Amino acid sequence: MPQSDAGLDPAQEQGLVEAWDRAAAPAARRLMIAAVEAFAARGYHGTSTRDIADRAGLSPAGVYVHFASKEELFYRITLVGHQQTLRSALEAEAASGPAASAAERLRAVVAAQTAFEARHHTTARVIEYDLPCLSPEHFIEVNALRRQITAVVRGILADGVKSGEFDVPDVDGTALALLSMVTDVARWFPANSRQTPEQLGRLYADLALRMAAPHGTRAADAPGH
Amino acid sequence: MPQSDAGLDPAQEQGLVEAWDRAAAPAARRLMIAAVEAFAARGYHGTSTRDIADRAGLSPAGVYVHFASKEELFYRITLVGHQQTLRSALEAEAASGPAASAAERLRAVVAAQTAFEARHHTTARVIEYDLPCLSPEHFIEVNALRRQITAVVRGILADGVKSGEFDVPDVDGTALALLSMVTDVARWFPANSRQTPEQLGRLYADLALRMAAPHGTRAADAPGH
DNA sequence: GTCTATACGTTGATAGAC
């Protein structure tokens, strides 16, 4: 993956380290970071356990002290990554306040998720695009988290429609399209763009509001409640 | 890939057969179809040449009569797929007529590309998401085709801005976001949706026009040229 | 063009010393 063999930048690594804090052994953390880099660069099947062990400074056998299998290592990364993503979305929505309009909540969530995908693009690439490599049981578990993320966006769109702030004929289809747009950032960022994650978040939030706003009015001018 | 182990449906197969018509030997066609199915289901690295040979009804060695390597088989699929995609975009734009407005052209291209990604979702999944598995030389070649597809969208957006039909502060960023939305259809279709490719095309074309239209006016009511 | 047989590196994972 030409644009994805870059290592984790400091901001990204800090985010991961925080999230993986409870993964007791330092070696387990190093393995997860090494695995994220390798999986992002070459995909799950394109990465050998030797690759991962090398990057983490361990022997090939060292992996199996901390993880029962390659799939389990991948599963841990995927699970934590999705939990982080969901938390980011919920926090962004909550931060816009209890009296926030649907437009404000949509802006907050889309901006946060977009910036998140950009900032953590290495991790995001792994957890967004290699998902089918999980075992069936783990796939189901992670998919439940994904559905919660979709539900956040769907809920905001539906609320906006109910209050008259939005004009969205197909809430489910629009939510899916919107999340496609946001998620795909991880695939190309930072190539093709000189923008910061925050700038990108603002652009995508604007686009999302345009997608949801009634024709003929600005979202901000829409009838509130 | 739970949602991707479905075989090629008749419409899809016909499209492929047409496109691969010049691939002389019938066995070569069977191999390409078999490879598309296998790559879509398990990814490039997750697919063995034995898998492909089996699906095509050949022995493991049979592959190498028609393709020098697994990568070359993948490259042929990827190249033809991108050529088809680009042609589809150019034809859609041309079909909207020489005097078409930017809005009409945007609608035509987005609808066509979205329907294309849905209809050929098996092939599209392979050529959109396994691209980094190409050799560096082949990657560069295919990327040139991708840039042409991006250029079509960028051109329409820029024309619309110049004529006053559109209000797009960031043409490049918006084109990228728009193509992300469209491309990602291949990843999830037909799960999560009971819509036909054509219905989906109309929805996405509407969303694209909302993204580009000036705030406060319908695209169709925008000042013309 | 297709087969059988096979070369030979790599893979995920384990055994057992330290």
Added chain:
DNA sequence: GTCTATCAACGTATAGAC
């Protein structure tokens, strides 16, 4: 917890008969 050594299976690709 980490290592060295190793296994059995599988990977891509080739040789040579038909």
